[in-house]
Amino acid sequence: MLRSVIKGVGAYLPERVLTNKELAKNVDTSDEWIVARSGIHQRHIAADDQSTSDLAIEAARRALKNAGLDGTEVDLFVVATATPDETFPATAARVQSALGKPGIPAFDLQAVCSGFVYGLAVIDNFIKTGQVKCAMLIGAETFSRILDWDDRTTCVLFGDGAGAVIFNALQGEGSPKDQGILSTHIHSDGRYHDMLYVDGGPASTQTTGYVRMKGKEVFRHAVVNLASTAHEALNANGLTIDDVDWLVPHQANKRILDSTATKLGIDPKKVIVTVDKHANTSAASIPLAFESGIADGRIKTGDLVLMEAMGGGFTWGSALLRI
Numbered sequence: 001m002l003r004s005v006i007k008g009v010g011a012y013l014p015e016r017v018l019t020n021k022e023l024a025k026n027v028d029t030s031d032e033w034i035v036a037r038s039g040i041h042q043r044h045i046a047a048d049d050q051s052t053s054d055l056a057i058e059a060a061r062r063a064l065k066n067a068g069l070d071g072t073e074v075d076l077f078v079v080a081t082a083t084p085d086e087t088f089p090a091t092a093a094r095v096q097s098a099l100g101k102p103g104i105p106a107f108d109l110q111a112v113c114s115g116f117v118y119g120l121a122v123i124d125n126f127i128k129t130g131q132v133k134c135a136m137l138i139g140a141e142t143f144s145r146i147l148d149w150d151d152r153t154t155c156v157l158f159g160d161g162a163g164a165v166i167f168n169a170l171q172g173e174g175s176p177k178d179q180g181i182l183s184t185h186i187h188s189d190g191r192y193h194d195m196l197y198v199d200g201g202p203a204s205t206q207t208t209g210y211v212r213m214k215g216k217e218v219f220r221h222a223v224v225n226l227a228s229t230a231h232e233a234l235n236a237n238g239l240t241i242d243d244v245d246w247l248v249p250h251q252a253n254k255r256i257l258d259s260t261a262t263k264l265g266i267d268p269k270k271v272i273v274t275v276d277k278h279a280n281t282s283a284a285s286i287p288l289a290f291e292s293g294i295a296d297g298r299i300k301t302g303d304l305v306l307m308e309a310m311g312g313g314f315t316w317g318s319a320l321l322r323i
């Protein structure tokens with residue numbers, strides 16, 4: 001069977017770093033509170049003249065360099081984002097025009113913080129059915145643009161950034177020993193809309209709106225849904241948590257990462273954590289964390305990696321990959 005095998009990874013974080021201490025000068029919060037409740041120490045913030053596509057293009061360039069490819073070899077660009085440059089056209093079309101061949105498909109995918117896992121499901125299906133040979137999936141966000149900087153319950157938790165992964169179609173045996181994406185599982189339950197949403201949009205307020213969240217409720221659902229989707233990924237492949245070399249979770253909150261790891265019974269040393277430095281970068285958080293684990297030599301060829309995410313909608317999902 002055809003497998004989606006990783007060919008290259010790239011990441012980009014805007015230069016500007018906003019520390020908790022700096023944030024506490026303008027918002028009624030403290031470094032101690034933010035660290036204790038979320039594990040976040042700092043976040044990166046896009047410059048005024050940087051848009052989501054700028055971040056995405058830079059991450060994509062780095063992924064192409066890492067893969068030893070030029071953009072013309074890519075058959076499909078998918079950008080997972082909840083903060084597109086414009087309502088339309090898709091941010092992915094800007095990426096394609098900057099780096100890719102004219103005429104190839106390029107589209108955005110909206111599943112908020114689960115966007116990267118949803119994107120893995122989409123590109124894996126394009127590759128498995130033989131429709132494309134090389135696909136680039138980018139998670140890119142400028143969440144700082146949709147934060148209410150007077151709302152301390154949300155503005156301390158998010159940041160900006162982008163990560164990109166290139167996949168090639170390669171023949172596998174159809175066993176969990178294959179390299180590439182082994183499985184994806186994605187879910188949504190719109191009954192929980194009011195737990196985490198943006199209070200604006202083209203068809204409602206004609207404004208962009210700001211993130212609104214019932215933090216405690218989101219926390220509670222996140223741990224349950226993340227553990228359950230991790231188990232379905234393992235069960236689908238006849239594997240157990242002991243087979244997993246690295247858990248690369250969506251980086252929402254260190255306490256969610258710890259609680260999920262405990263529930264799954266995985267050694268905390270096998271969990272890639274970047275939430276301390278990046279905060280929650282929504283669809284960009286998994287590829288950013290993944291790239292950091294590869295760049296520092298922890299994640300190696302042959303390793304089994306479990307990715308999982310949960311976000312507004314609610315949406316949630318998991319992907320199991322062999323590097």
Ligand SMILES: CC(C)(COP(=O)(O)OP(=O)(O)OC[C@H]1O[C@@H](n2cnc3c(N)ncnc32)[C@H](O)[C@@H]1OP(=O)(O)O)[C@@H](O)C(=O)NCCC(=O)NCCS
Pocket residue numbers: 028029030033034037038113152153154156213214215216217218219252253256280310311312
């Ligand atoms: C948001 C979150 C960190 C809040 O932590 P919590 O332990 O649930 O805290 P609470 O909401 O109960 O608030 C406790 C107190 O801190 C206050 N508080 C909230 N934000 C604060 C801040 N930034 N600084 C200081 N105090 C703050 C609250 O007003 C509340 O005060 P009160 O007791 O006087 O009413 C936590 O619920 C969480 O991480 N939820 C998941 C969020 C998430 O990951 N969302 C994205 C998913 S993709």
